Amino acid sequence: xxALCGTVVSLQQTMVLPLLPELPVLxxxxxxxxxxxxxxxxxxxxxxxxxxxxxxxxxxxxxxILLTLAIVAVGALLGGTSTALALLILARVLQGIGMALVPxxxxxxxxxxxxxxxxxxxxxxxxxxxxxxxxxxxLGGYLAQAVDWHxxxxxxxxxxxxxxxxxxxxxxxxxxxxxxxxxxxxxVLLSLALVLLLVAVSKGAAWGWTDARxxxxxxxxxxxxxIFVPVELxxxxxxxxxxxxxxxxxxxxxxxxxxxxxxxxxxxLVSTQLLQTPGETGYGLGLDALHAGLxxxxxxxxxxxxxxxxxxxxxxxxxELAIGLGGAIMTVSYLARIPLSGSVALVVAGTIVVTxxxxxAYSALPTLIMRSVPVTETAAANGLNTLLRSVGTSSxxxxxxxxxxxxxxxxxxxxxxxxxxxxxxxxxxxxSGISTVLILPFLRRRAAEGDDQPSERLTVxxxxxxRVVDVHEDAVSGAIVTVMxxxxxxxxxxxTDSAGDFSVATAGPMRHLFVVSAEGWSPVSVYAxxxxxxxxxxxxxxDRLTVRGLITDPQGRPAPDVSVVITKRTGGSVSWVRxxxxxxYTLPLPREGAYDLTAVDRGTRATRSxxxxxGGRSVEMDLQLQEQPLSPVATGAADGxxxxxxx
Numbered sequence: 001x002x003a004l005c006g007t008v009v010s011l012q013q014t015m016v017l018p019l020l021p022e023l024p025v026l027x028x029x030x031x032x033x034x035x036x037x038x039x040x041x042x043x044x045x046x047x048x049x050x051x052x053x054x055x056x057x058x059x060x061x062x063x064x065i066l067l068t069l070a071i072v073a074v075g076a077l078l079g080g081t082s083t084a085l086a087l088l089i090l091a092r093v094l095q096g097i098g099m100a101l102v103p104x105x106x107x108x109x110x111x112x113x114x115x116x117x118x119x120x121x122x123x124x125x126x127x128x129x130x131x132x133x134x135x136x137x138x139l140g141g142y143l144a145q146a147v148d149w150h151x152x153x154x155x156x157x158x159x160x161x162x163x164x165x166x167x168x169x170x171x172x173x174x175x176x177x178x179x180x181x182x183x184x185x186x187x188v189l190l191s192l193a194l195v196l197l198l199v200a201v202s203k204g205a206a207w208g209w210t211d212a213r214x215x216x217x218x219x220x221x222x223x224x225x226x227i228f229v230p231v232e233l234x235x236x237x238x239x240x241x242x243x244x245x246x247x248x249x250x251x252x253x254x255x256x257x258x259x260x261x262x263x264x265x266x267x268x269l270v271s272t273q274l275l276q277t278p279g280e281t282g283y284g285l286g287l288d289a290l291h292a293g294l295x296x297x298x299x300x301x302x303x304x305x306x307x308x309x310x311x312x313x314x315x316x317x318x319x320e321l322a323i324g325l326g327g328a329i330m331t332v333s334y335l336a337r338i339p340l341s342g343s344v345a346l347v348v349a350g351t352i353v354v355t356x357x358x359x360x361a362y363s364a365l366p367t368l369i370m371r372s373v374p375v376t377e378t379a380a381a382n383g384l385n386t387l388l389r390s391v392g393t394s395s396x397x398x399x400x401x402x403x404x405x406x407x408x409x410x411x412x413x414x415x416x417x418x419x420x421x422x423x424x425x426x427x428x429x430x431x432s433g434i435s436t437v438l439i440l441p442f443l444r445r446r447a448a449e450g451d452d453q454p455s456e457r458l459t460v461x462x463x464x465x466x467r468v469v470d471v472h473e474d475a476v477s478g479a480i481v482t483v484m485x486x487x488x489x490x491x492x493x494x495x496t497d498s499a500g501d502f503s504v505a506t507a508g509p510m511r512h513l514f515v516v517s518a519e520g521w522s523p524v525s526v527y528a529x530x531x532x533x534x535x536x537x538x539x540x541x542x543d544r545l546t547v548r549g550l551i552t553d554p555q556g557r558p559a560p561d562v563s564v565v566i567t568k569r570t571g572g573s574v575s576w577v578r579x580x581x582x583x584x585y586t587l588p589l590p591r592e593g594a595y596d597l598t599a600v601d602r603g604t605r606a607t608r609s610x611x612x613x614x615g616g617r618s619v620e621m622d623l624q625l626q627e628q629p630l631s632p633v634a635t636g637a638a639d640g641x642x643x644x645x646x647x
Contacts, residue, residue: 001170002105003121003128005065006164009072009098010132012156013041015140018091018293019152028148029085032206039202040089044096046390047191052100053107053383054239057376058182062173064379065101069164072098076157080150091153091317098160099390101383102129108365110378111174118370119319120311123363127307130355133268134300138293145290178376178503179465180237187239189228192386194220202396205401222382236499240384241377243478244496249372249383251440252389256323259431259438260361261392262399263330266428267354269400270421272294274347283418285344295344299351303359307375310363319364319371320443327436330354334429338422362437364390374494375505376463392431400424440572462508466536467500468516474498476541479518488506488513506530520545520589538571545589548611551579554606558583559599559625567611590617600621633643 016037019026023034031617048259056064100123109121143151150226200217207214225226232238244250248591276293277284283399287295337350345585366382373381407420468479477498483491491512494502506512517523522543528536555561563574564585574595579585597612606625613619 001063001163001166002108003124003165005069006102006105006125007128007132008156008159008163009068009101010129011136011139011159012072012076012095012098012394013045014133014136015143015152015156016041017137018141018290022144022149022516025089027083027085028223031061033085035206036089039093039199041092041096042202042390042394043195043198044093044101046387046394047194048097048100049103049387050190051187051382053103053379054187055182056104056107056379057176057428058180058237059193060173060177061111061379062167062171065108065167065171065602066164066504068104069096069160069167073157073164076154076160077129080154088153093633095153095156099386102381103615104364105381106370106382107379107621108171108174109174110370110375112172119314119363119367120308122366123307123314123359126310126363126366127304127359128361130303132302134297134303137296140298141290141293159257162607165178173423176375176378176463176505178237178463180503180625181369183235183237183239184230186228186232186235189224189231189597190239191560192220193224193228196224198391198394201391201398203284204398205405209402225269234491234498236497236501238497241495241497243298244373244377247372247382249442250369252442253368253372254385256327256361256435256438257365257385257388258395259435260330260358260365260393261336262396262429262431263316263354263392263435265353265356265393265396266298266334266400266431268296269395270424270428271347271351272422273416274341274406277415281415281418282576283341284415285347285422287344291640295348298348299355302352306356306359307363310359313360313428314364315551317442318446319368320439322364323361323368323439324436324443326357326359327432328438329357329360329430331357331429331436333357334425334432339347339423341421342469357432360433362513363426374503375492376494376503394429408470429594440513462506462530462534464506464530464534464536466502467538468496469500469504469540469543470521470544471540473538476518476521479516479521479539479541481539482515482517483555484513484515514539516541519591545616545618546586547597547614547619547621548586550582551583551585552622552624553601553604554625556624559601561623562595562599562601564599564623565597566590569594569596569611587643589618589627590614597621597623599625601625 002232018037019032024031024151037144052064052068071094073090078327079088079091106122106125110118113121122144142154144448150406151550156418197219200221203213210212213622228244230348232242272292274289275285275295279286308591309320311379333350333353340346341350350472366384369381370378394517403420403423404416407417408414470476475499477496479494479496479502482493483504485491485507491507492505496502504541509532510527511527513525515523516539521541522545524539524541526539551562551564558580558581560579560581563576564579566574566587568574575587577585577587594608595612595614600607606627608623608625610621610623612621
């Protein structure tokens with residue numbers, strides 16, 4: 001049912017495309033105005049995806065799926081009965097919100113299915129998305145010619161109502177929810193930023209990339225994003241957990257989604273252009289829109305056929321290998337298509353081979369995300385990944401439009417040159433190659449580590465909430481809480497927010513091991529029997545890791561009121577303090593790595609520096625100051641041998 005829901009919402013994305021050339025005449029507007037019907041859907045989907053995904057984690061995934069389908073149906077009703085441009089744009093905005101259903105559906109699969117079935121389910125969802133998009137083009141063209149053009153708008157609404165009823169009957173509500181209040185401020189900031197950036201990307205070719213409107217939208221969007229990030233780091237229950245998203249593997253997965261989205265969409269755009277360009281150009285194949293859409297359908301079917309294969313590769317060898325293999329296939333395929341695009345058969349074969357790589361990669365990306373984020377953040381994390389895929393497809397559309405427009409001359413008869421198509425194939429190959437390179441470090445790490453998870457199998461459906469504090473009951477933000485079953489199997493993990501709060505999924509009222517660690521603190525662990533009470537007693541971090549020691553003067557006496565500073569070996573101060581009356585000092589332990597520890601008596605100008613190596617435990621280091629010459633250049637002070645009595 002969830003995969004069919006994905007088919008419905010993807011179907012409506014492409015059904016309207018064949019109608020676009022005739023729409024200005026049908027509703028009496030300009031081509032530029034009519035293009036907003038496509039742009040509005042894209043922007044609405046991008047804005048709604050992170051917002052609805054986060055709401056699904058907090059208020060229920062099934063509830064958000066039903067709400068999304070209802071909004072799609074309302075949009076279809078409005079569009080199917082309207083001829084005014086403003087109402088049609090509003091209808092497409094409502095329909096575009098349906099794209100938020102995809103990451104919520106994938107997160108529901110994680111909660112409801114056995115772990116070994118999740119990769120296949122995700123692959124099936126990815127396949128039906130491609131099938132919906134592929135079927136939408138010829139179906140939209142047929143409906144626009146055979147019946148009233150409004151059918152391309154109201155038919156997806158009818159299907160959405162059917163799916164809404166079926167979801168009510170077959171999909172249960174997930175018990176996995178996170179706590180807290182919804183981040184309204186973050187939602188507003190991110191939504192405004194996305195609207196501005198996507199408007200600039202979508203309309204840049206029409207307005208001009210140096211036009212004040214394009215540059216203004218880009219600039220304002222980037223400023224809002226710059227404000228959004230620190231806001232999310234400071235507030236409890238952020239819309240996007242920046243710290244989780246900043247994990248290397250999550251960052252790489254999101255970057256791969258952008259580049260893969262670019263490569264995937266170029267496949268459809270350039271292939272369609274090749275099929276529809278007249279043969280007189282020397283490279284075109286001269287098909288009409290309907291037949292071009294039909295010849296693109298095999299690639300969508302290939303996506304569906306490959307779903308079991310993609311799921312098996314992900315389950316058997318891991319998502320890292322599936323992504324790397326998919327990216328490599330796309331890269332080689334695009335390069336091969338440069339000389340091999342001279343017939344319909346070759347173009348169709350090329351689109352199918354690129355689809356093979358896309359299917360492998362996109363079926364594995366959600367699985368990689370879900371393995372790397374807490375259970376209670378699954379929908380939000382997949383929502384961000386889906387959003388970035390939209391950024392990739394939007395960029396592909398904008399770049400393709402710009403490249404094609406720049407190549408059109410009187411000599412080409414108003415069509416892009418063959419060189420423009422070759423350039424897009426090269427850019428798509430580069431984007432796919434970057435995706436492959438980004439996953440290689442994690443592929444090597446997985447090969448080195450193996451898969452030695454304990455065999456215990458647990459159903460994760462019981463969410464508990466807690467808090468991490470210090471001995472003064474002050475919140476400890478950024479702490480990692482790891483939950484394990486009785487035999488040591490990993491269950492879930494979470495990161496505390498700015499208020500020290502966290503939510504983790506457990507296997508129900510049974511004994512679990514909780515391990516809490518935070519930068520600068522010794523870890524604590526609790527082996528607890530959970531009850532039906534879903535609130536844990538606070539975890540208290542009591543042992544603060546520090547750098548401490550004694551500073552003495554050149555005569556070996558304790559040196560009070562001396563400045564002690566830790567600096568990075570690459571430049572920049574980390575922290576500093578003044579010694580007490582007994583010459584002792586205490587500084588918070590910095591991140592693991594090498595630093596310089598320096599003491600300076602500003603009155604006598606005596607100094608001393610030593611290399612400080614941090615390895616996750618408290619360090620004690622004494623320094624004896626050395627007298628300095630009156631010359632402004634000190635000699636032999638920084639890295640000289642330690643004096644007796646120093647450590």
